[in-house]
Every structure is written in C-alpha cells, then in structure tokens.
Amino acid sequence: MKTRILTLIITIITCVSAVTAQDTEATLLLKEQNQEFVPKIFKFEDNVWFAVGYDVSNIAMIEGKTGIILVDAGMSPIRMEQLRLKFREITDKPIKAIIITHGHGDHFGGIDAFLAEGSNPQVWGRASVLGENTGFNLEAKAGKEAQLTVANARGARQAGVFLPDSIHINNGIASRPDKQRTMFTRGKETAEFKPTHFFTEQRKKIEIDGVKFELVAATGETYDNMYVWMPEQKILFCGDSYYKSFPNLYTIRGSQYRDVKSWYQSIDKMRNENAKYLLPGHTRPVEGKEKVKETLTNYYDAIKFVFDKTIEGMNKGMTPDQLVEYVKLPEHLASQPYLVEYYGRVDWAVRSIFYGYLGWFDGNPVNLNKLTPSTEAEKMAKMVGGIANLRTNTVKAFKEKDFQWCAQLCDYLLALNKNDKEIITLKANALMEIAKTMVTATGRNYMNSYAIQLKGKVSK
Numbered sequence: 187m188k189t190r191i192l193t194l195i196i197t198i199i200t201c202v203s204a205v206t207a208q209d210t211e212a213t214l215l216l217k218e219q220n221q222e223f224v225p226k227i228f229k230f231e232d233n234v235w236f237a238v239g240y241d242v243s244n245i246a247m248i249e250g251k252t253g254i255i256l257v258d259a260g261m262s263p264i265r266m267e268q269l270r271l272k273f274r275e276i277t278d279k280p281i282k283a284i285i286i287t288h289g290h291g292d293h294f295g296g297i298d299a300f301l302a303e304g305s306n307p308q309v310w311g312r313a314s315v316l317g318e319n320t321g322f323n324l325e326a327k328a329g330k331e332a333q334l335t336v337a338n339a340r341g342a343r344q345a346g347v348f349l350p351d352s353i354h355i356n357n358g359i360a361s362r363p364d365k366q367r368t369m370f371t372r373g374k375e376t377a378e379f380k381p382t383h384f385f386t387e388q389r390k391k392i393e394i395d396g397v398k399f400e401l402v403a404a405t406g407e408t409y410d411n412m413y414v415w416m417p418e419q420k421i422l423f424c425g426d427s428y429y430k431s432f433p434n435l436y437t438i439r440g441s442q443y444r445d446v447k448s449w450y451q452s453i454d455k456m457r458n459e460n461a462k463y464l465l466p467g468h469t470r471p472v473e474g475k476e477k478v479k480e481t482l483t484n485y486y487d488a489i490k491f492v493f494d495k496t497i498e499g500m501n502k503g504m505t506p507d508q509l510v511e512y513v514k515l516p517e518h519l520a521s522q523p524y525l526v527e528y529y530g531r532v533d534w535a536v537r538s539i540f541y542g543y544l545g546w547f548d549g550n551p552v553n554l555n556k557l558t559p560s561t562e563a564e565k566m567a568k569m570v571g572g573i574a575n576l577r578t579n580t581v582k583a584f585k586e587k588d589f590q591w592c593a594q595l596c597d598y599l600l601a602l603n604k605n606d607k608e609i610i611t612l613k614a615n616a617l618m619e620i621a622k623t624m625v626t627a628t629g630r631n632y633m634n635s636y637a638i639q640l641k642g643k644v645s646k
C-alpha cells in the first residue's frame with residue numbers, strides 16, 4: 187500500500203496543479219479521485235451513452251427504435267437540464283422510459299428536467315415483495331413518518347454542503363458541489379417520489395422500444411436496489427452496489443441497517459452475468475469482461491471478508507471497539523484502487539454489522555450502567571488533580587499533535603462546561619487537523635463541517 191501511495195503521490199504532483207506543499211498523503215489520494223468526476227459522455231456498443239460528471243451521479247441514455255430510455259435521472263433538475271440538452275445533440279427521439287436503480291434522491295431528484303419534455307415515460311423502480319415497509323424509497327419515508335430531521339443535518343455535514351471550497355475536495359464518489367450549489371438542488375421531494383411501474387420479482391425481463399432489459403433485485407445500499415442488465419450488449423448498470431471506493435456499508439449521516447450480507451450476494455449475481463461493461467451509479471465505467479470479473483470478485487471478497495470476520499469476532503464475544511482492531515482488510519484487497527476508503531470505511535462497516543444484528547449493547551456489563559458524561563468528566567478531572575490540570579493536558583495534547591486524544595479530552599472539559607469558548611475552539615481545531623489525515627471524504631467533510639459549526643458558536 188505504502189509503495190502504491192508513493193507512486194500515486196509522484197504521479198499527482200506532476201499532473202495536478204491544485205496540490206500544495208502542505209498536503210498530507212490522504213489529501214493527495216483524495217484529490218486524485220477528482221479525476222473520476224471529470225464530465226464525459228461515454229458511448230458503448232451502438233446505442234448506449236453514459237454521462238459521468240454531469241451531476242453527483244451517472245446517467246445513461248439508451249437509444250431504441252423510436253425513443254430513448256434513461257437509467258437514473260441525477261439529483262439536480264438544473265444539472266439535468268444541461269445534460270438533457272447534451273443528449274438532445276445526439277438524438278431527438280422522445281423519452282419512453284426512465285429506470286431508477288434505487289430510491290436515493292441523488293438518482294431521481296433531477297427527473298423533472300426529463301419529465302418536462304412531456305412524453306409521459308414509464309418510470310421503473312423496485313419494490314420488495316415484503317410490502318410497503320420494505321418498498322421503494324423506504325429510508326426517506328421512514329424518516330419523514332418518524333419526524334426525524336437530524337439525518338438531514340448529518341447528511342449536509344457529510345456532503346460538506348456549506349464548506350468553503352478551500353477545504354472541500356469531493357464527496358468520495360462524487361464531485362464537490364459547484365459554486366451555485368446546483369448539484370444539490372433536489373427536484374422531487376425525496377419522500378414523495380414514486381415510480382409509475384414497479385417490479386417485485388427477483389428478475390424481471392422487459393422490452394422497451396425494442397431494447398431488452400432485465401431488472402434484477404440486488405439489495406445492498408438500499409432494500410429497493412436493483413441492477414439493470416442488457417443481455418444483448420452485455421452492459422450492466424449496477425446503481426450504487428459498486429463504485430470506485432470501499433463501499434459505504436454504513437453511512438455516517440445515519441440510515442437503517444444496510445444489509446451487508448445481501449450486498450455481497452448481489453455482487454455475486456452481478457459477476458455471474460459476465461458483463462462486458464460495468465456502469466456504476468458513481469465514478470467511471472469498468473470496461474472489458476476480464477476487468478469487470480476481477481473487479482467484482484475483489485469487491486465481493488472484500489465485503490464478504492468484512493462481514494464474515496466481524497461475525498466471527500462477535501461470536502468470540504468481542505465488542506465493537508475490539509472488532510475494529512480485529513477486522514483488517516487483507517493487503518491484496520486493500521491495495522486495489524477501487525477499494526481505497528474514499529467513501530466507506532471498513533471500521534464503520536464493522537460497527538454497523540454489530541449493531542445491525544445485536545443492537546447497542548456491546549456485551550460488556552460495565553456499559554449497562556454507564557456513568558453520565560458529566561460524572562465521568564468530574565471523576566477524570568479529580569483523578570488528574572483538578573480541572574486546571576485536565577486543561578493543561580488537553581492543550582499539551584494539541585501541541586504534541588495528538589489530535590484525537592486532544593479532542594477526547596476536550597469532550598471531558600465541555601461536559602463540565604459546555605460554554606468554554608477556548609476549549610470549543612481547541613476541539614474545532616483538533617477536528618480540522620484530524621480531517622487532513624482522512625482519505626474518507628464523508629468523515630473528513632463531517633469533521634470540517636462540525637468544526638466550522640463549533641467555531642460559529644464561539645463567534646456569536
């Protein structure tokens with residue numbers, strides 16, 4: 187891994203002008219990922235166009251006999267209007283159908299730009315046979331019904347929507363928002379959006395305008411996830427089951443449990459199609475039968491390894507904290523460019539699998555009656571000889587660049603006085619230092635956003 191990173195850094199230094207002398211290895215690696223989002227419309231076989239970098243997600247256009255079919259519809263109607271005009275330079279055939287790979291707003295939010303053409307297309311999505319609660323767009327609906335609003339705030343931090351451009355590199359598998367923020371303009375209200383056509387089978391064969399498609403159930407990031415298989419062209423649209431990053435098996439914005447076991451089983455189905463082209467919901471296409479097979483096999487192995495090893499450790503009685511030390515991706519997988527933790531992280535996945543099966547109790551009885559944060563902080567301060575000493579140690583940790591420890595000590599002090607301006611600022615600065623060392627864009631953006639919010643509190 188080390189050698190690979192070094193080679194990458196040298197390559198980047200020579201070809202990316204935005205590199206600065208202070209950049210950490212993590213920063214350089216994340217900047218390199220920006221190449222995935224450079225706008226480009228690829229063409230595959232005779233009738234498939236694939237637009238990358240026109241929005242936070244990718245959109246495909248397939249030309250049929252008398253019309254066109256789209257796979258996914260982006261996030262922003264403004265961005266999608268720009269892409270629609272690009273597509274219209276290729277053909278003026280009317281839109282017959284739009285297939286939505288899964289119910290996340292970044293894949294359908296821009297649909298209004300296409301619907302405005304007035305051709306009344308079929309809109310396809312997947313619903314589960316288990317009924318409404320496992321159906322399309324469950325995540326947004328469940329949150330809305332519970333009147334949950336915090337996930338939006340966490341999501342905004344993860345995406346870094348209000349970060350200055352100087353510290354926002356990208357979102358791991360998508361580019362940073364443009365200056366007008368148009369990439370984040372939602373069209374359809376997420377919880378309300380509904381396709382016109384659903385399938386509930388494991389595999390649904392349909393023909394639209396003379397083009398054969400197979401819509402295949404592929405639970406993973408969501409319970410309504412599908413992949414779209416074009417058997418004649420051997421093209422596979424995998425939605426967010428695969429992209430160039432270790433997968434986001436847990437999202438730090440928070441969501442229902444992402445079914446990790448089903449996720450790798452879906453990857454297994456996908457690799458058995460023997461696709462010639464793998465066209466993901468984010469990042470660039472994978473081309474060539476052998477390359478697709480190898481990529482999906484390593485992806486499958488990585489997810490399955492994390493799942494199996496976590497369950498193995500759980501059965502040994504390990505807590506989530508212990509599991510994080512126990513489950514490490516083997517080098518031959520970790521070193522693959524598409525398994526770098528740009529977006530998802532192995533240790534977050536491990537914790538999620540634990541909570542997904544066992545809930546919050548880690549098995550250690552000490553944690554059944556935990557001290558409150560303020561009681562623990564009082565005892566900690568007393569143990570180190572008083573609050574002043576605790577403070578000195580906290581400042582010292584920052585000076586010694588022990589930033590995580592510094593941030594943890596700040597939390598003790600803030601549990602004792604949440605309005606301590608000096609400590610709030612110190613914590614914010616520690617978080618921003620930690621962020622610089624994180625290759626995972628979601629965590630990095632979250633840290634920086636949180637730090638800026640903390641600083642805002644102080645300046646008021």
Ligand SMILES: [Zn+2]
Pocket residue numbers: 243290292293426467468
């Ligand atoms: Zn997505």
